[in-house]
Amino acid sequence: MTCNEIDKLLKSYLEGETSLAEEKILRDFFSRGDLPDKYKPYADMFRGFGAMASVQLEDRHFEKKWSKKVKLHTRHGRSLSFFSQWYTITGVAATLLLAVVLFVPVKKLPVINLFSHKIEDTFDDPRQAYAETVRALLIISDKINAGTNQMKDLEKLDEGLEDAGKMLTFNKGLKDANKLSKFSENQVDHNNL
Amino acid sequence: MKTQVFKTLLLAMCCTPLLLSAQNNPMDKLFQKYAGKDCFTSVSISRDMFQLFAGINTDEADKDFKELQEMITQLDGLKILTYSQSDSCKGIDFYKELTAVYPMQKYTELMVVQEKDELVNFYILKEGTRIPELLMIARDPGETVVLSLTGNIDLNYISKLGKSMKIDGLDNLEKIEEEK
Amino acid sequence: MTPQQFKENILPLKDKMYRFACRIVEDTEEAQDLVQEVLVRLWDRKGDIVQYKSIEAYALTMTRNLCIDWLRTSGRLLKEDPAEMDLVDPVTPYDLTEFRDTVSRINNLIGHLPEQQREILHLRDIEGYDFDEIASILGLNLNVIRVNLSRARKKIKEQLVKAHQYDLQRN
Missing domain, CATH: 1.10.1740.10 (RNA polymerase sigma factor, region 2, helix turn helix motif)
Structure with a gap:
């Protein structure tokens, strides 16, 4: 590999246009000891990156700690503990809200009345909100599926149903609006909540 | 955790007088009454936020992901209120309050799931073929969770979503350790 | 699984x-x-x-x-103004010579990059991911990745060149 070719590669490297293979050529080239002085900064750069790539999480008890955590986490309750994680998040949200409340001048208090009609979003980062939504959906889904899998519980429901078979094909059945509305009318009558 | 409790307490003190005006949605009522209070944690995600999801990861070609995104953008709101019992808030029968605030006769009980000492009830609101609200109430001895999902809810899809997700829990973990 | x-x-x-x-x-x-x-x-x-x-x-x-x-x-997240992102915290060559070895020098330089550039550079030049993988990790499109990677590389290179000159002058 001539210096000319290397210079050319370096140029496209700086433009973010080199492929991974080309970057490997550069890395190999700069790992040599006998480089012209002008390449010193590049050599530093590539060697530095290489050294950083070999950093490892050095903790002999890592796996043990981890499995302990998982156990604790699981024991806490498979589903409800998931809600507890929101402590931290809601704590932050609470502080934010508090800041809003504290820094709104008294004169502008009607503003806060407006705010009382609209409950503040817990998250301001859509990604975070998205992740939490998906998690909530998965929990609901998991419970619903647990329910449909548990025949015992289905029997309870069947009492309120005209046709037990419909419930067994619960997922498909839900698409069917007619069945569902019958189901509903029936339930309202029996509902003693 | 202590600072958290402190924060929420402070917030409660600051906000409760302001938050007492009437609300038509039962979940909003509950939020007004309890969000930020000791022993309560709340999560609220609004329609605006759901709309923002549409913009996430537009390069993603994953069909499942698109489906999920589409479903979520149909939602109007997600609200979760969790009551965890502790010494500082004994004597609140949150479930009782909950069922008092919710006009339960309007809801259809979808199913009851009992798992160990946890009891989960699902209710839906119906408008023709649409399901504008799904309500989940989960209770175990230490915690009561109420979750309200509003919008255009596709139960079939939600159920499908978790089909592949089976948490194997403790048993498998034990196995991992034995394998060491 | x-x-x-x-x-x-x-x-x-x-x-x-x-x-x-x-x-x-x-x-x-x-x-x-x-x-x-x-x-x-x-x-x-x-x-x-x-x-x-x-x-x-x-x-x-x-x-x-x-x-x-x-x-x-933990309150450590600095709000980054996109317009100013390229201007934050310039590292002087002098600062750099404070770090004895190359790795901590470069670590420090990367640490001074704006968040997005830092992440992209890390994933590409240290971990060796291709652009598609970086795109899915960071949720960015390919062009944004390429542009920011280029900026990050150029900045690191410039600082290292300066530091190198400084070293030469000093010796």
């Missing part, structure tokens, strides 16, 4: 996750805890994991999210 598969495929990602976490939170101890947390959450979802196109990318995305959450809750 079975526990065995999890152990074989996911746990070994811990070093990559750790390096990425270090890059974001710049605190080795915290990075270790965060990696633990990510792995706990991944375990919870191991049944679901097979669906993700690239588990590795998913693990890193999760690492990043948790790191950012942590920065936010």
